[in-house]
Amino acid sequence: MAKPLTDQDRRKQISVRGLAGVENVADLKTNFNRHLHFTLVKDRNVATKRDYYFALANTVRDHLVGRWIRTQQHYYEKDPKRVYYLSLEFYMGRTLQNTMVNLALENACDEATYQLGLDMEELQDIEEDAGLGNGGLGRLAACFLDSMASLGLAAYGYGIRYEFGIFNQKIVSGWQVEEADDWLRYGNPWEKARPEYMRPVHFYGRVEHTADGVKWVDTQVVLALPYDTPVPGYRNNIVNTMRLWSAKAPCDFNLKDFNVGGYIQAVLDRNLAENISRVLYPNDNFFEGKELRLKQEYFVVAATLQDIIRRFKASKFGSTEFVRLDLSTLPDKVAIQLNDTHPALAIPELMRLLVDIEKVPWEKAWDIVIRTCAYTNHTVLPEALERWPVDLFQNLLPRHLDIIYEINRRHLERISKLYPGDTDRICRMSLIEEGDVKKINMAHLCIVGSHAVNGVARIHSDIIKNTVFKDFYEVDPQKFQNKTNGITPRRWLVMCNPGLAEVIAEKIGEDYIRDLDQLKKLLDFVNDDAFIRDVAKIKQENKMKFAAHLEAHYKVKINPSSMFDVQVKRIHEYKRQLLNCLHIITLYNRIKNEPNKQWTPRTIMIGGKAAPGYHTAKMIIKLITSIGDIVNNDPVVGDRLKVIFLENYRVTLAEKIIPAADLSEQISTAGTEASGTGNMKFMLNGALTIGTMDGANVEMAEEAGEENLFIFGMRVHDVEALDKKGYDAVSYYNRVPELKQAVDQIAGGFFSPSQPGLFKDLVNMLMHHDRFKVFADYEDYIRCQERVSALYKNPKEWTKMVIHNIAGCGKFSSDRTISEYAREIWGMEPSLEKIAAPDAPR
Incomplete structure (x- = not known):
């Protein structure tokens, strides 16, 4: 496989990141040195990496100040x-990189820091x-x-x-601290x-x-x-x-x-x-x-x-005379x-x-x-x-x-x-x-x-x-x-996935960044072999980069050619990380039963914080890490199945994992997730969705075509019907052998050999008072995951489905959401007009 371009190399060829003009770069270097000297009171002999970050941040901030003052003045006059x-x-x-993107300063800052002998990515990593x-x-x-x-x-x-x-969030012996x-x-x-x-x-x-x-x-x-x-x-x-x-x-x-x-x-x-x-x-x-x-x-x-x-x-x-006194x-x-x-x-x-x-x-x-x-x-x-x-x-x-x-x-x-x-x-x-x-x-x-x-x-x-x-x-x-x-395509595409933003821009131009509906134009290229290749290549590069990040920070080695199956969100019973766990255990048992079969390799990553007082959620984290301890150390399984708990999931980690994901898990019980927005971020970044008809998943399926998502499970009316009838988890447990085996393994201490009863409360909840009906969706979920594995074996068809999804993302821009709030609730009219730059005459 060709060595992927470093982000540094790629930025040199990326238009969406602004032009690195000579004067611009020289000015940035001058201002960087000025801030290091006058703001941070350091010289290059004693400055630390953090000093350099602050010098860069202040240099970029200088470019905001004139625009900030002028904007507020503009509002005052209008x-x-x-x-x-x-x-x-x-x-x-x-804030740093997002500001550079929105001000078209990224290439210039990159070049300036490079000429100063610094690495911009390293400096960005210092920001909290x-x-x-x-x-x-x-x-x-x-x-x-x-x-x-x-x-x-x-x-x-x-x-x-x-x-x-x-x-x-720290994970200490499998527990959240x-x-x-x-x-x-x-x-x-x-x-x-x-x-x-x-x-x-x-x-x-x-x-x-x-x-x-x-x-x-x-x-x-x-x-x-x-x-x-x-x-x-x-x-x-x-x-x-x-x-x-x-x-x-x-x-x-x-x-x-x-x-x-x-x-x-x-x-x-x-x-x-x-x-x-x-x-x-x-x-x-x-x-x-x-x-x-x-x-x-x-x-x-x-x-x-x-x-x-x-x-x-x-x-x-x-x-200029009056101020308003009449509050009507x-x-x-x-x-x-x-x-x-x-x-x-x-x-x-x-x-x-x-x-x-x-x-x-x-x-x-x-x-x-x-x-x-x-x-x-x-x-x-x-x-x-x-x-x-x-x-x-x-x-x-x-x-x-x-x-x-x-x-x-x-x-x-x-x-x-x-x-x-x-x-x-x-x-x-x-x-x-x-x-x-x-x-x-x-x-x-x-x-x-x-x-x-x-x-x-x-x-x-x-x-x-x-x-x-x-x-x-x-x-x-x-x-x-x-x-x-909706989500902002600036942070959630241009900034976090520059490679994909650029291959899209090469096909349809850059205007989609302010008008995401233009992504529909990508449907013209769904059968274009070169485009399919480019999209797949960017995904592979992002996966390699994330694998390297995991290895550097958590000392875990993963197989970058495996399917990256990701569920990142707060840990909550309604989001059903437990359903994901049951799939992992089922997959594990199947590989153990037929070790010579051609299994689609998966790296299953789950991340998210549990509220400190939410005992069940903390037990769910311990279950995930315990399953990982068994699965990841089983030589029969090898690298066909790995389970990683992503520690301290936050905005900055989302920006790294989302561009690298192949499969997005959106598996809440129908009627419980109001919308979800992570689902939209994965879709925009070229992952396919496995999900229930809940929240915005419904509209995602509508926009991309239901055949281009992996939809499973009860709909809202099915959940209501089951509530009327009375949900009996035990009946599913008794009827479905693979479910019974998985639940028995959790209950019997297979994943917690030193504390066999560790998860008995979790199992008792699933069997006797599970408001979110995990077992009711188990069989359909497993079947749906089999379809996912089968399609992943055909990279070209997988990528065509990815392109359908990206093309259907237009609706999920927060620009569309905010335009609707403005017109239908606030009585305001959005505008794509520029105001004069601070250095332009007024």
Whole structure:
């Protein structure tokens, strides 16, 4: 096999990475040396690799600054409607390479660092991931920011600057161990603190009714300090802002209370206030009703709304004289998108600001709130829905509790008029759930307080209308929409898979990067032998590169000509990593039974983090690593089957594994995965999908042709039918010999010889209380995997199917998703126009 080009060599021939002009390269070198000297205060004799990374990051950042300032100036003059994307998570990953791609600086930086005797890839590897998210919801927010900037929308991402992001995962003797993610230890070159926009946020206290309205008094104050990160659009000179808030104690914190000699303790106690932005809660699709989390949710909302209103009042409209004082036009100039229910408090907080502070009458204020806010639902799993105890609110946010009660009173009054005497319906639709502990249903608050509610894939949006929020849909059908998720093709193709991006550009030009629908043109080349060869060759190079990465970092040797079968996502019962395990064991048993048969070799890779408190998920990781220990050390099997657990799966690892994958595992129980976005990334990068008809898989099959995916298992209606009938796992166990053998091996300690009973709880769950019906889909899954293995033996037919998939990816660009949000929810018009470069005359 020909030695693959190094990325360095390939970049020299890649157009999509920008031109390395001589002046450009010389300027970059000059600025690099200037930053090394003046910013980092080092010379080449004592500088470390990290110094060089910071010098490069600052050099690239310089190219953002002029565009950033000019973009904000442009918005100030044009006064467009602005959209505020509120999210408790932004899973950004690394920034350096993405910035170089969007500014067309990659080749020039590569050449400059090369001339300076440095290796750009090595420097890029020094950057820490900004891991301010758990998984799909946080990464979606990051893709959306990229698309909003690339589509010229005046958009702001607002969230929390967690000091510690998602934990780093270590695998120690097969078990997950969590380590704090101290991502800011060496500083963050991409952020700029903005202390001049610091805002007070109030907690606790009490409500006072006075002659001039309601007052929230005797509160404790925490300051919100904003840090701004630039968000560059793709080659359009637009740079938007992500503003993340950090908690600071006020100077007089704990000192105004008369405490004799308590000065030292009072200063030490500042930590208590500042803990609000200390750490990201590591739960994905699970609600844990902790006071600190509620504080985080209110903190981001209260600081952000003050900022939104300040900016609304300060923005001039054409004239230089006036500022806006009439808040009734707020919905014409401001859209607020709530990323799940986590920022739901924006609804009562905006009401508080309008009614208590701005003295707007309730009805008018409520109209403003509804027309401004919109809510995206991300899950139908009941354990994920936020339900906050009323007494927690009473203590922490007493005024907001009053406001929620009043919203609920008026809401239920309306429902009673529509359905007189239907007390059941009133109970179901109330924002307050009665019971042992009274709770506030945050999803209900979001639906009532928004003008638009959307799911994130067609099947998911149908499910919320027909089940979870059926009552609300019947009352306000016009509110409910679908916005199928998408991914940014800049990070998830051009940046992470330059080889594939280039062979596509050679066939259809570069415009597809901003208009992914153009990938349809690849259908003209599905029988073009040269193109088929090129696509297969890029995949093989990516596999070799990933194999080398695994060997360098984890000392595992894998066979690069085996099928790379990959399932990477958070570890959760509904995502059914256990179904994957049962396939691995079945394959293992079959190879052992017929060792002389021509098996399709596979390297099965599973990666993902388990929430630290989720015992079952942690046991699933231990099972995977234990299966690997047996399978990988069995000489009969050799390299026909390998099982690798990918440690510390995160954005940066996704960028390496996804371009190298052959098979993408998307095997959740139908009706449980709202959309998925990893599925789209694999599809765009030339992997084939084995999956259920769940989430966006349904639309992927529609776009690429169902015959070009490996679809198996129950559909939503089958799952519902099985629920009615009653799912009996034991009957499958007794009927299917290979299933029984695999389960018995897990239960009997075959994979844990030193602790035979280690997995008995896992097996007991599968046999007696498996909500996600793993056994029900086992047989069809195994059959489907046989079809996968058979096709892989025919590389040409496999690659033709890959091309069909890539050609069907257009719909899954976040540019399409964001254009739909803009037009159908925010009342804004996306644009592909460039604004003037900072060095161009105005």
